Amino acid sequence: MSYLETTHNVYKEAALTPDVGLCCTTNPVWELPGLKIPKIMQEMNYGCGSTVHARDLTNNPKMLYVGVGGGMELLQLAYFNRQKEGVIGVDVVDEMLEASRKNFIEAEKLNPWFKKEFVTLKKGNALNLPVPDNSIDVAAQNCLFNIFKSEDLKKAIAEMYRVLKPHGRLVMSDPTCEQPMNDALRNDDRLRALCLSGSLPIAEYVKMLTDAGFGTIEIRARKPYRVLAPKHYATDKLIYIESIEVAAIKDPMPEDGPCIFTGKTAIYFGDNPFVDDKKGHILLQNQPLAICEKTAAALASLNRDDIFISESTYHYDGGGCC
Structure with a gap:
């Protein structure tokens, strides 16, 4: 079984039986006027930060979210758009897509402004997005890209770059780790699916983005995330993992290299x-x-x-x- 098949099975189970805090930290839910998040969406919030930032979402942007989870961030994004098919959600797990569809029915009951047709859900792979070139203003993923191994991560980032309009932005949250991890951890497919063993150093993570062509990088937050302790994991030293929130903007690459804000x-x-x-x-x-x-x-x-x-x-x- 490949690591991607393991990941698929983990999130199939998480869609069928919500698992609070399955792989990631529990984050405060945005408190916005008139926005109510159904409890089931909060229980299925499998992210390690937030990709919803008001300053990214002005002027009714066309939005893409990859790895839908329970639909919470899709609902938050729709709050700023409120147009039919204004937000596209893509996921490879059928059960997660179906769970999100059901959750949007609950969201309609709690939010008079929300209509489920604001969000279009599509079956698709992050490595081959079912979205046209240069069609998206704001793309987002939360605690997904850290699951990919190097070559697949390059493909996933390149796909996001492809679908974004010029000056569009990719907003992300992922675990990172500055310490080296041994092969036992790196090759543990379940730990990778649980957003642990795929964590990269920040500099390596940023280089992946700039190598794809993103001319501006903003590191917006860096927060404590998890500890892998020797008594619980295959490591002889304690490993500290953080999560970061990053925006990669499809600006032209400056002649003297990317602008990286830290x-x-x-x-x-x-x-x-x-x-x-x-x-x-x-x-x-x-x-x-x-x-x-x-x-x-x-x-x-x-x-x-x-x-x-x-x-x-x-x-x-x-x-x-x-």
Whole structure:
């Protein structure tokens, strides 16, 4: 049995019998005016963060969500769109698609604004999406891509890139791990399906996205997730796993490489406004400016004693230098 077949079976079981906290952390449910999440959707929330960000969802974007779970994030996305077929949900597991259809009937009862035709559910594989090229404004996946092994992960990211419109964005949440994992963990297909042993270091995860062509990367959150302890897992040392929330934007690739925001900030404390003639960056006195990794390196190379550059916070909410 392949690792993808194991994953399919795990989520078939989770669709037929909801398993609260099956593979991931339980996250706070968005409290939005007039939005009520059915309890069954919360119980089937198999994600490790949130991919629903209001600033991504203005002007009625066409949205795609891959790996539907119980439909909770599809409902949240539809809240911002409210148009027939405004949101597409894709999943390879028939039972998960059927469970979501039933859950949307419950959502209609609780939410007068919601109609189940706002969401189109399609049977499909993340490695071969049933969606046309350049047709999606916002694509999302939550705790899915970490399941894929390297070559399949490249295919899944390339598919998301293909379906996005220019300047469209891929919003994701996945577990990451900075420590090496042994082969016993990496080759345990069930642990991979449970969103544990497929966790990558953040730098490797980001490189996968930029190699696919995404010109701007935003790391929006980095949070504690799980611990693999020797007494429970095939490891002789404790392994700490985090989850991150990331947006990869289909901007053109700059000549000097991608703009990667990891939560660094520049603060200028000189006497007059600082203007970087080469890049056009303007630093006002004691006004923090979010900067990408390239800008941080360029400013640091100036060796000025009136510019402070913070370490990466791995939290970025826009308004940056690029």
